[in-house]
Amino acid sequence: xxxxxxxxxxxxxxxxxxxxxxxxxxxxxxxxxxxxxxxxxxxxxxxxxxxxxxxxxxxxxxxxxxxxxxxxxxxxxxxxxxxxxxxxxxxxxxxxxxxxxxxxxxxxxxxxxxxxxxxxxxxxxxxxxxxxxxxxxxxxxxxxxxxxxxxxxxxxxxxxxxxxxxxxxxxxxxxxxxxxxxxxxxxxxxxxxxxxxxxxxxxxxxxxxxxxx
Numbered sequence: 343x344x345x346x347x348x349x350x351x352x353x354x355x356x357x358x359x360x361x362x363x364x365x366x367x368x369x370x371x372x373x374x375x376x377x378x379x380x381x382x383x384x385x386x387x388x389x390x391x392x393x394x395x396x397x398x399x400x401x402x403x404x405x406x407x408x409x410x411x412x413x414x415x416x417x418x419x420x421x422x423x424x425x426x427x428x429x430x431x432x433x434x435x436x437x438x439x440x441x442x443x444x445x446x447x448x449x450x451x452x453x454x455x456x457x458x459x460x461x462x463x464x465x466x467x468x469x470x471x472x473x474x475x476x477x478x479x480x481x482x483x484x485x486x487x488x489x490x491x492x493x494x495x496x497x498x499x500x501x502x503x504x505x506x507x508x509x510x511x512x513x514x515x516x517x518x519x520x521x522x523x524x525x526x527x528x529x530x531x532x533x534x535x536x537x538x539x540x541x542x543x544x545x546x547x548x549x550x551x552x553x554x555x
Contacts (some may be wrong), residue, residue: 343360343361343362343363343364343366343367344358344359344360344367344480344494344498345358345359345360345361345364345367345368345370345371345395346358346371346469346473346502347371347375347385347387348465348466348469349531349535350459350460350465351534352514352531352532352534352535353465353469353511353513353514353531353534354506354531354532354534354535354537355469355502355505355506355531356375356378357371357372357374357375357378358371358374358498358499358502359371359374360491360494360495360498362491363394364392364394365394365397365398368394368395368397368398369394369397369398369401369402371398372384372398372399372401372402372403373402376402376403382403382422383403383422383424383425384399384402384403384425384427386426386427386450386455386458386459387399387426387427387428388427388428388429388430388455388459388460388466389427389428389429389430389466390429390430390431390432390466390467391429391430391431391432391446395427395448396427396448396449399421399425399427399449400419400420400421401419403421403422403425404419404420404421405419405420405422406418406419406420407420421449424450425449425450426449426450426454426455426458427447427448427449427450427455428445428446428447428448428450428452428455428456428459429445429446429448430443430444430445430446431443431444431445431446465513472505473501473505476501476504476505477497477498477501479493479494479497479498503547504544504547505531506530506531506532506537507530507532507538507541507542507547508530508541508542508543508544508547509530510528510529510530510541511529511530511531511534514528514529514530514531514533514534515527515528515529516529528541529541530542
């Protein structure tokens, strides 16, 4: 299973992991985030109703409370008081038709998460659709569907690099007001996140040696 963390503002795919199940994939993603700027607590998160994200947060960032001296010593990890995680669970009728969305606050309150992240996962679902279009290894019932996890990880790494650095995202474009015939200046997620100042070429991506992190 694949778990991907997407930055809402820049649409940058900031972390990705592929493991045997969703919980393990989410744990790997949060461990990456722990090394990439979130050492003490998980970032505010919104997701659909699938996956073991809450279990992963507790595994990576949870803390066992100090023993108060009475009863059994605590052994289960507890979330931090500032954690924010909201699930958007799709509601369907008996025929499987979409009826609406139910918001479920796992950590924090609905109001806090919605104020930060809004109450839509449309951009996440659009990223999932783009991922399936880019990467044939995720399309079931085809010859391209991945059966080896290492091959799937390699294909996902290439796909995310192309998505972040090479492919302009329409919602990220900026209006041009310098008198040129162009109306818009295209940007990639990496440009929106201030990681680069230009749209990369495939050659540039293939000849750049990344730092290990």
